[in-house]
Amino acid sequence: ADESAKASPQPNPAQEDHHMDWWHEAKFGMFIHWGIYSVVGGQYKGQDLPNSAEWMMCRGKVPIAEYSKYAEQFNPTKFDADNFVKMAKDAGMKYMVITAKHHDGFSMFDSVWGEYDVFDATPFNRDIMKELSRACNEQGLRFGFYYSQAQDWHHPGGFGNNWDKSMKKVSSDVYVNEKVIPEVKQLLTEYGPISILWWDTPRDMSPEAFENIYSLSSLQPGIITNDRLGKDYPGDHKTFERHIPDRGPVDQAWEVCMPISGSWGYKKGDNAFKSTKELIRNLADIAHKGGNYLLNVSPTGEGVILPQAQERLKEIGEWMRTYSDSIYGTTASPFKKLDFGRCTKKEFAKGTTLYFHVFDWPSDGKLVIPGLKNEIKQAYLMSDWKQLKVTQDDSGTIISVPEKAPNAINSVITVEVGGQIEIEDTG
Ligand code: H79
Incomplete structure (x- = not known):
């Protein structure tokens, strides 16, 4: 008699939740921070601003009217969606998450909300999210959106902008109802299959706002969300930012997101690129602890992923070609610590x-x-x-x-x- 079959209860496949299977199998994804901030690479009035470059509007306390003008300079003629996706695939990455809207409030798609977007306000005049979604689908990479649902330094009801006194504040419900909901709805209905919604930096909003935003995820059955919508919304996985935990949580899915250099958004002169050795060992360390690795790259205003990043992705890919079986589909180490x-x-x-x-x-x-x-x-x-x-x-x-x-x-x-x-x- 087969003892093991008797000992364990038989799972009922119909009741099992399989929507995260692909994500657990995948282990490794590409994060992309790209926006009109990429034009100036973290500089304002000729000065280097400290910290991550996508925060320049806040760090420089740039008035909305002035910041909006960067859109006129955003013309990434060297951008090629197929090439971005190929780079991710060649590195062994299985999914891509890109900033559809960051805290600056600028939409990187042809937004239904208005004209403050890459299609209408820039000379580029193309829908970057649509191009990447198509390319991911064609090349078999899972695709997802980062969306800053609470901070929005452009909308008078968004959180975060306390420096532009010309703005007549409105309630966050107005912001959520007229911008967040329509935009997220659009992203989940007009951009093909979307696998991930990656919220960022929760703030207190009305219970209705939370519920209305949350309920949008049903527009894409099986979509995976992170834990940053709000404290009562744990999502499907926990997010660690910039650091690898000493020990991964055992009772929930988790992911470490990390920029390949010092900054999330492209920053001129950023030389803090992690070595290929560090990146490959990070991937192994995270897999050992049972998590996923979402590694960020930062396209320039011209649409180029810097050679330093490309070189590292290529080297990771070379390692993966031999060793990816030790990453994909694995679960956490049974050993707490191994000296070697x-x-x-x-x-x-x-x-x-x-x-x-x-x-x-x-x-x-x-x-x-x-x-x-x-x-x-x-x-x-x-x-x-x-x-x-x-x-x-x-x-x-x-x-x-x-x-x-x-x-x-x-x-x-x-x-x-x-x-x-x-x-x-x-x-
Ligand atoms: O999108 C990336 C960051 O811009 C975003 N999350 C990742 C994925 C993020 N938003 N807020 N935070 C991270 C944490 C806030 C850090 C801050 Fe600061 C410290 C805000 C002000 C001081 C970093 C340093 C940003 C400006 C200075």
């Missing part, structure tokens, strides 16, 4: 596959897996499928590895074990 690196896993009916992400290759040719009690079926280098010798004793499992690391950043060793994972706590 990280671990991800996949569970199957007959056993478990562990992927050891080795950051520090052992100089003595012995990779020690502390406390692993399972019978090892096989172990091999993911780079060339070369079988590795395994011995097991009281200290745990020891895998004999070649002298030289196959990959200087992260070499993955695949270990197939029988049954469920059993680890003796080695402290």
Whole structure:
């Protein structure tokens, strides 16, 4: 008799929620911050403003009338939606989330609300969201919108602008009813399949406003939302911004978003690009902890993703071409801490596959897996499928590895074990 079949209750597939399956499988996405702020790259009146460049309107206390004029300079003639999507795909990313409207209130699509958008107010005269949505669909990448639902420094009912005294404030309900609702409705009905709605920076609004905004997500069945609409709206996943938590939450889905450089929006002279090594290890670290990685790039006012970013995406893609099986569809490490690196896993009916992400290759040719009690079926280098010798004793499992690391950043060793994972706590 099959004991395991008796022990676990049979799930009813009809009752199971599968809408996040693709997202968990995906693990890695591209975030894009792009707006009319990208024209000046974080500078105002010739001065570098501190912090992230998409905040320049606020940091510079730029009057609305003056800021709006940047639209006249927004003409990203070098933009090619197919190319953006290809870059993401080649890096191994499975989804894209882009700023449809950031806090500055400028819509990067042909907005139903008015003329303050990329189609009507710029010489570019194209609907960037539509082009990217189409390109993602054609190339098989999931597509989603970032939308700043509370902060809007342009609308008199939006939150955040306390510097432009010429503005006659109206209630946030007016703002929500005449701008947020129609725009989000438009984004969810006229732009093809939308997989993600990524809210940002919640503020107190009326319960009706929250409910009306929230209910829009039903326009795209299965859409995934983050936890930043409001405190009573946990969404489908938790968002961590700019930092990786020490330990991922175990009872909910979560994502780390992070700019590839120092700023979300394009910032002139930003040299804080993270190294390819840091980025690949971040991806492994986040997967080890059970989360997703949403990595941001910042197109310029001309529509170019900087060579520094392109180079890193390409290098991540090269690593992914060999090692992506150790990322896609994996779940969190059963090991709390591994001195040499990280671990991800996949569970199957007959056993478990562990992927050891080795950051520090052992100089003595012995990779020690502390406390692993399972019978090892096989172990091999993911780079060339070369079988590795395994011995097991009281200290745990020891895998004999070649002298030289196959990959200087992260070499993955695949270990197939029988049954469920059993680890003796080695402290
Ligand atoms: O879109 C990106 C940020 O612009 C947005 N979220 C990510 C995804 C964001 N909005 N607010 N915050 C993040 C947190 C606010 C940080 C602040 Fe500041 C610190 C606001 C004022 C001081 C950063 C530093 C922005 C201006 C100075």
